[in-house]
Amino acid sequence: MKILVCISRTPDTTAKIAFGDNNTKFVKDGVQWIINPYDEWYGLVRAIIIKENEPATIIHLVTVGGADVEPVIRKALALGGDEAIRVEMEPMDAYQVAVQIAEVAKGGQYDLILTGKETIDSNGSSVGPMLAELLDMDMISLATGLEFEGSTAVVTREIEGGEEISAIPLPLVVSCQKGMAEARIPNMRGIMAARTKPLKVLPPAESAVLTGLVSYGLPPSRSGVKLVPADRPEELVRLLHEEARII
Amino acid sequence: MSVLIFAEQSDGAIRKSSKEAVSYGVALANQLGVKAEAVVLGSVHQDLSGLGSLGVSVVHHCAEEGLNTMDTRRYTAVMAEIAQSTGSQIIVFAHSITGRAIAPRLSARLKAGYISGATGLPDTSNGFIVRRNVFSGKAFMDVRVETPVKIISVNPNSFGVRELEGVAMVQPFQTSTVAGRVVTREIKKVNGQVPLGEAELVVSGGRGLKGPEHWGMVEDLAGLIGAATACSRAVADAHWRPHHEHVGQTGLAIAPNLYFAIGISGAIQHLAGVNRSKVIVVVNKDPEAPFFKAADYGIVGDAFEVMPKVIEAVRQLKKS
Numbered sequence: 123m124k125i126l127v128c129i130s131r132t133p134d135t136t137a138k139i140a141f142g143d144n145n146t147k148f149v150k151d152g153v154q155w156i157i158n159p160y161d162e163w164y165g166l167v168r169a170i171i172i173k174e175n176e177p178a179t180i181i182h183l184v185t186v187g188g189a190d191v192e193p194v195i196r197k198a199l200a201l202g203g204d205e206a207i208r209v210e211m212e213p214m215d216a217y218q219v220a221v222q223i224a225e226v227a228k229g230g231q232y233d234l235i236l237t238g239k240e241t242i243d244s245n246g247s248s249v250g251p252m253l254a255e256l257l258d259m260d261m262i263s264l265a266t267g268l269e270f271e272g273s274t275a276v277v278t279r280e281i282e283g284g285e286e287i288s289a290i291p292l293p294l295v296v297s298c299q300k301g302m303a304e305a306r307i308p309n310m311r312g313i314m315a316a317r318t319k320p321l322k323v324l325p326p327a328e329s330a331v332l333t334g335l336v337s338y339g340l341p342p343s344r345s346g347v348k349l350v351p352a353d354r355p356e357e358l359v360r361l362l363h364e365e366a367r368i369i
Numbered sequence: 370m371s372v373l374i375f376a377e378q379s380d381g382a383i384r385k386s387s388k389e390a391v392s393y394g395v396a397l398a399n400q401l402g403v404k405a406e407a408v409v410l411g412s413v414h415q416d417l418s419g420l421g422s423l424g425v426s427v428v429h430h431c432a433e434e435g436l437n438t439m440d441t442r443r444y445t446a447v448m449a450e451i452a453q454s455t456g457s458q459i460i461v462f463a464h465s466i467t468g469r470a471i472a473p474r475l476s477a478r479l480k481a482g483y484i485s486g487a488t489g490l491p492d493t494s495n496g497f498i499v500r501r502n503v504f505s506g507k508a509f510m511d512v513r514v515e516t517p518v519k520i521i522s523v524n525p526n527s528f529g530v531r532e533l534e535g536v537a538m539v540q541p542f543q544t545s546t547v548a549g550r551v552v553t554r555e556i557k558k559v560n561g562q563v564p565l566g567e568a569e570l571v572v573s574g575g576r577g578l579k580g581p582e583h584w585g586m587v588e589d590l591a592g593l594i595g596a597a598t599a600c601s602r603a604v605a606d607a608h609w610r611p612h613h614e615h616v617g618q619t620g621l622a623i624a625p626n627l628y629f630a631i632g633i634s635g636a637i638q639h640l641a642g643v644n645r646s647k648v649i650v651v652v653n654k655d656p657e658a659p660f661f662k663a664a665d666y667g668i669v670g671d672a673f674e675v676m677p678k679v680i681e682a683v684r685q686l687k688k689s
């Protein structure tokens with residue numbers, strides 16, 4: 123099996139979120155970068171497990187971004203994967219990412235393309251479905267499990283109030299979330315091996331602009347907590363009923 | 370020109386998050402002075418003309434049985450067919466599990482700019498600018514849609530359902546698409562629970578509750594007020610509660626009217642998924658717990674002593 127895992131780079135979950143240039147740029151000073159958790163913990167680790175079960179499996183990683191994302195891609199390679207591809211581009215939106223990955227996928231004959239459920243910075247959950255449409259492939263979104271019966275994938279996905287299991291012949295795009303796999307830590311051998319794994323850089327393909335950023339903003343902070351004494355919890359219930367009018 | 374709204378059904382009835390999307394689409398159609406039309410896929414046992422009470426004039430109904438389960442490729446193709454036949458320039462979805470899977474696909478198909486998880490109506494005074502959350506709720510961004518056809522998914526609980534008056538005309542729609550390759554084997558549903566993503570009220574527990582055997586207080590309060598239950602990641606990781614209850618930056622992001630957090634410290638990753646809640650209540654025995662800084666109401670105290678009394682007071686309130 124040949125698998126393409128989509129890897130994006132995001133600020134660490136504790137990073138300070140601030141904007142500059144008239145609220146049009148995310149301030150990157152001092153920001154620690156990580157592999158988007160959904161891509162690392164679920165998509166990548168799932169691919170690694172497939173390869174552990176089926177050693178002939180080939181795993182390629184793909185990322186769309188500038189040279190500064192390479193440390194994160196190397197970290198992904200330290201976890202697993204045979205080689206990485208970086209498309210040299212600062213994408214404007216999810217569609218531009220999907221167009222670039224679709225271009226990479228077209229030549230690669232992948233049986234399976236894995237994305238994360240969403241990036242924790244742009245939160246679109248858009249790239250996977252867009253990619254599937256551009257490649258005219260089947261897709262399962264928000265998957266929590268993935269098994270195989272020959273060349274048919276059996277995928278479990280979240281639905282409101284439950285889960286659904288379906289069978290789909292490969293090739294297939296799957297967006298991954300919790301349940302798919304458990305997070306792993308790269309070991310020394312993986313880190314050493316990652317240094318020499320191929321990392322190809324490709325020029326971007328032509329892509330249309332569908333949306334554009336106007337500005338960023340920060341939500342207003344709360345006015346402050348109203349504390350109720352622990353020996354009068356009924357007062358909390360009264361406030362929720364009469365003041366907040368919520369219960 | 371019209372606003373076309375995807376009204377998702379579940380077990381034959383229109384979902385709540387979709388009613389909200391319908392209300393959003395109707396308000397947008399009014400703002401632009403155009404008609405609002407809805408699409409329903411699959412067989413239903415509800416009279417769809419009733420969607421007129423939310424303000425849509427026409428419901429396009431593709432009643433084929435095979436559309437009762439979602440195949441993203443086929444749903445997208447059917448939506449594209451209907452959008453083409455109605456000449457709709459704006460297509461609205463709920464940012465639900467289905468909406469998230471179909472709206473971006475349709476965007477790529479129609480080369481239409483997509484706003485994922487809008488939190489308000491577009492500003493159409495100068496172009497078409499829509500606000501959505503980014504950085505897992507820690508910030509928002511205003512995005513301009515540059516294309517003639519525009520697709521929006523509406524964040525649950527950000528707009529509300531607005532009841533109006535009227536009766537919609539139901540028009541059967543015949544699709545030329547055929548069944549795809551996705552075979553649904555099994556659907557497992559936990560009955561009687563409010564789906565967390567759609568819930569208006571949420572009661573949530575953290576590691577402070579010490580173990581799954583103490584979740585009675587979370588469930589009792591939730592049961593009394595009709596809330597969904599949630600938990601922190603630490604709790605889901607310890608398998609005290611199922612994964613789908615995990616909220617936060619790497620779980621579900623929610624924006625209920627009430628988020629009632631018991632024994633949760635309020636780590637930054639947890640707050641990211643819940644800080645858009647309208648009212649946040651925190652019960653924690655540590656006065657320094659970071660959650661108090663993000664809360665509207667709080668009790669500094671031991672949950673095991675405080676919660677039984679809270680629950681009793683709610684029970685009295687519900688009786689009166």
Ligand SMILES: Cc1cc2nc3c(=O)[nH]c(=O)nc-3n(C[C@H](O)[C@H](O)[C@H](O)COP(=O)(O)OP(=O)(O)OC[C@H]3O[C@@H](n4cnc5c(N)ncnc54)[C@H](O)[C@@H]3O)c2cc1C
Nearest residue numbers: 575576577601602603617618619632633634638654655672
């Ligand atoms: C990359 C990354 C992503 C993450 N994503 C998420 C996420 O999506 N969601 C999430 O929740 N976390 C996430 N986390 C984990 C997060 O950092 C915290 O570790 C986690 O939220 C802690 O859960 P908790 O509040 O239940 O437990 P704790 O931090 O252990 O807090 C327990 C709280 O209970 C209080 N308490 C104890 N006993 C009592 C009592 N008797 N009565 C009342 N209060 C009591 C304590 O004072 C304490 O504040 C993430 C972490 C990382 C690194």
Ligand SMILES: Nc1ncnc2c1ncn2[C@@H]1O[C@H](COP(=O)(O)O)[C@@H](O)[C@H]1O
Nearest residue numbers: 128130186237238240241246247248249
């Ligand atoms: N720049 C990128 N390069 C590679 N993959 C990406 C990129 N951006 C997003 N993805 C993939 O698409 C998924 C969904 O991203 P998003 O639509 O931004 O929420 C992510 O979890 C990644 O797997």
